[in-house]
Amino acid sequence: MQQVARTGARVARPGRGAGPVIVLARLGFLTLLILLWWLASRHGGRNIIPTPAATAEAALRLWSEGRLQTALGDSLRVFVGGFVAAALVGIPLGALMGTVRILGRTLDVFVYALAATPRVAFIPLIILLLGLGVEAKTFIVFLGAVMPIILNTYAGVLDADEELVEMARSTGASSWRIYGHVILPGALPFLVVGLRLGATIGLINTVVAELYTAVRGLGGLLAIYGNTFRMAEYFVIVLTLALVGVAVTEALRLLEARLARWRAPAGN
Amino acid sequence: MKDMRAGAHLDLREVSFRFGGGVTALERVSLHVSEGEFVVLLGPSGCGKTTLLRLMAGLVTPESGRIMVAGRPPRPGRDAAMVFQSFRLLPWKTALQNITFAIPHVPDREARARRYLELVGLSRFAQSYPAALSGGMKQRLALARALAAEPSILLMDEPFASLDAQARELMQQELVRLLQDRPATVVFVTHSVDEALLLADRIVLLSPRPGRVAEEIPVSFARHGDPRGHPEFLRLRQHLWARLRKMVLTDPQSDFFGRGRG
Numbered sequence: 001m002q003q004v005a006r007t008g009a010r011v012a013r014p015g016r017g018a019g020p021v022i023v024l025a026r027l028g029f030l031t032l033l034i035l036l037w038w039l040a041s042r043h044g045g046r047n048i049i050p051t052p053a054a055t056a057e058a059a060l061r062l063w064s065e066g067r068l069q070t071a072l073g074d075s076l077r078v079f080v081g082g083f084v085a086a087a088l089v090g091i092p093l094g095a096l097m098g099t100v101r102i103l104g105r106t107l108d109v110f111v112y113a114l115a116a117t118p119r120v121a122f123i124p125l126i127i128l129l130l131g132l133g134v135e136a137k138t139f140i141v142f143l144g145a146v147m148p149i150i151l152n153t154y155a156g157v158l159d160a161d162e163e164l165v166e167m168a169r170s171t172g173a174s175s176w177r178i179y180g181h182v183i184l185p186g187a188l189p190f191l192v193v194g195l196r197l198g199a200t201i202g203l204i205n206t207v208v209a210e211l212y213t214a215v216r217g218l219g220g221l222l223a224i225y226g227n228t229f230r231m232a233e234y235f236v237i238v239l240t241l242a243l244v245g246v247a248v249t250e251a252l253r254l255l256e257a258r259l260a261r262w263r264a265p266a267g268n
Numbered sequence: 269m270k271d272m273r274a275g276a277h278l279d280l281r282e283v284s285f286r287f288g289g290g291v292t293a294l295e296r297v298s299l300h301v302s303e304g305e306f307v308v309l310l311g312p313s314g315c316g317k318t319t320l321l322r323l324m325a326g327l328v329t330p331e332s333g334r335i336m337v338a339g340r341p342p343r344p345g346r347d348a349a350m351v352f353q354s355f356r357l358l359p360w361k362t363a364l365q366n367i368t369f370a371i372p373h374v375p376d377r378e379a380r381a382r383r384y385l386e387l388v389g390l391s392r393f394a395q396s397y398p399a400a401l402s403g404g405m406k407q408r409l410a411l412a413r414a415l416a417a418e419p420s421i422l423l424m425d426e427p428f429a430s431l432d433a434q435a436r437e438l439m440q441q442e443l444v445r446l447l448q449d450r451p452a453t454v455v456f457v458t459h460s461v462d463e464a465l466l467l468a469d470r471i472v473l474l475s476p477r478p479g480r481v482a483e484e485i486p487v488s489f490a491r492h493g494d495p496r497g498h499p500e501f502l503r504l505r506q507h508l509w510a511r512l513r514k515m516v517l518t519d520p521q522s523d524f525f526g527r528g529r530g
Contacts, residue, residue: 167356170325171370171417172345181369185360262360262397 050232055239058232067221072240075217078134079206079244082141086198089142090149091191095184097150098157108154115147119205123212137209137217144205145198152194156187192256199248207241218244277303277453278324278421283333285319292478293319296333299472299481303420306447306454308468310461310508312516316479317457321423324455325350338420348421349414353429355406357398357413364394367413384412387446404435408442415446424456428463440466461508465489465501473511476519483511 034052041051050058062068097104097111123140130136160183168178210219218237225234278301285294294316301307309317322328323335326342337347349370357366367381374380385391388408398406407427414422428436440463447454458464464471468487475482485504489495516522 163352163354163356164358166327167350167352168369169327170344170348170350172343173369173372177372181361182358185358188360262362263399 047229047231050235054232055235058230059236059239062233062236068236068240071216071218071221071237072244075206075210075219076244078137078209078217079141079202081134081138082205083145083199083202085138085142086145086149086202087195090146090194090198091153094150094153094194095157095187097154098160098187099179099183104154104158108151111147111150111154115151119144120208120212123209127213132214136213137206140209140213141202141205145202148197148201149191149194152190152197153187156190156194157183159190160186188259189256192252192259196249196252199252200245203241203245203248277301277305277338278455279334279336280320280323281334283323283330283335285316285323285328285330294323294330295478295480297479297481301453301455303453304451306456306467306469308464308471309455309457309474310459310464310471310512311474311479311482312459312476312512312519312522314476314479314519314521315474315515316476317474318425319479320474321350321425321455321457324348324421325423345417347419348423349417349419351407351410351414351422351424351427353426355398355410355430357406357409359398362395362397363390363401363409366398366409367416370413371417380416381412384416385409387415388412388442403431404439407431407435407439411439411443411446415450418450419452421453421455424454426457426459429459436463443467461505461512462496464508465504466495471508473508475515477521482515 037049038052041049041054059068097107119140122143126136126139126143130139164182164186165178168182173181206217207219207222210217211223214220215223218241222234222237222241225231225237278299280297280299282296282298283294284292284296286292297316297320299307299320309320311317319328323330324337324342325348326337326344326346335342342348358369361369363385364378364381367384368377371377371380382391382394385394388411390405390408390412393401393405393409398409401409411427428439431439444467456467465487471485471487472481473483473485474480485508487504489498489501495501516524517527519525
């Protein structure tokens with residue numbers, strides 16, 4: 001998995017709201033997917049793939065029983081907690097590593113090593129340390145999300161434009177002022193990529209954590225329905241997870257578009 | 269802020285500077301610039317022009333020798349403001365914010381920034397980001413940023429070199445016009461002989477590797493009208509070109525080394 005934004009090539013511009021043609025095309029593609037799903041359910045046999053209708057029915061049932069909301073709430077609490085903690089730790093740590101060169105060059109090898117180790121490997125240890133509750137789950141999410149956030153912030157600060165820094169110095173600006181007005185804004189595109197990768201990994205780890213620790217949340221339901229072959233309910237959970245993923249990445253895209261207004265070539 | 273008239277406004281005595289790799293960039297350079305004087309540093313690549321400006325700005329310190337600006341050692345942002353070839357605008361700040369960034373200690377900085385935007389004809393673009401400005405407009409903004417600090421010295425590092433020929437000529441005139449209203453001491457680095465002759469009160473010719481002062485030439489054209497047809501202009505132009513050509517052809521690190529016809 002690519003965990004660091006490529007330097008040089010600027011990060012793709014944030015989406016500026018899809019035009020009507022794209023919206024129609026997307027709806028068309030969605031229809032096509034549902035059609036394929038329906039065909040698969042007709043010919044998949046032996047109740048492995050539920051029909052779209054059966055899945056919708058199951059979704060309504062889970063919603064009216066309140067089980068979907070409860071699971072969603074549990075999962076989101078774990079995800080948001082771990083992700084916010086990862087941002088609060090990862091951004092300052094990455095920035096510090098990029099600023100204090102000795103620290104960065106000492107630590108980066110270890111961070112890369114830790115980032116390359118499958119975080120699932122730590123789960124038994126985490127369970128022993130923190131138990132099976134929310135703390136352990138949140139920590140598993142944190143551990144996954146924090147690595148790309150550290151590494152991208154680090155890369156962004158290292159990528160600071162030396163010419164702009166010199167310009168700022170020539171005006172007599174202090175190091176803090178240069179940091180706040182030149183280095184951090186320059187690192188922002190990297191930072192957002194880090195947050196986006198962190199959010200994706202965090203979401204995966206949320207489900208993984210719920211499967212390995214106390215079976216709760218969306219991951220818990222996934223395990224229960226999967227193991228008992230209640231495929232319609234199982235599909236509802238899978239689709240819910242996909243929707244959460246879309247919502248989180250879209251939210252971060254909007255944030256990026258807001259923060260990077262200056263890249264639009266039109267004035268005002 | 270003002271010069272105590274203790275001799276030169278800007279005074280370099282036997283200044284040497286070496287890069288990190290040990291390459292000598294400047295060797296015992298002495299230079300005196302009076303208040304209000306427009307000095308152009310002219311020379312081929314490798315003559316240490318940019319390093320000289322950075323020393324005068326206080327961005328780097330000399331290995332040996334002494335630099336005095338308005339009677340004291342230089343400190344970034346106090347007496348001098350810089351203008352760079354690559355504009356160096358903060359892309360995430362509007363035109364107005366780019367100027368206020370450079371003058372954080374001025375109490376009415378926004379009003380002052382607007383005044384200088386007006387002065388360079390960019391009032392309409394106060395809220396624009398640099399990405400929306402043309403090359404000439406960007407350099408006018410960079411010039412406004414430097415002037416807004418109301419420095420007693422302007423240090424300009426090939427400021428018009430990345431502009432096209434017309435924009436370059438217009439910017440030269442603009443600079444002359446701006447300096448008439450608010451006189452400042454200017455040290456201006458360029459590769460261009462014509463630019464040097466058009467702008468300078470005095471041209472300091474530098475030779476490369478290591479950078480040394482080769483010749484100082486006072487220029488006496490009145491800076492109104494176009495002196496380019498003046499016989500003295502043509503004579504100096506020829507003289508400077510001859511000297512520059514020789515420096516380049518005898519510099520082993522130059523692309524044109526040994527290409528002369530003798």
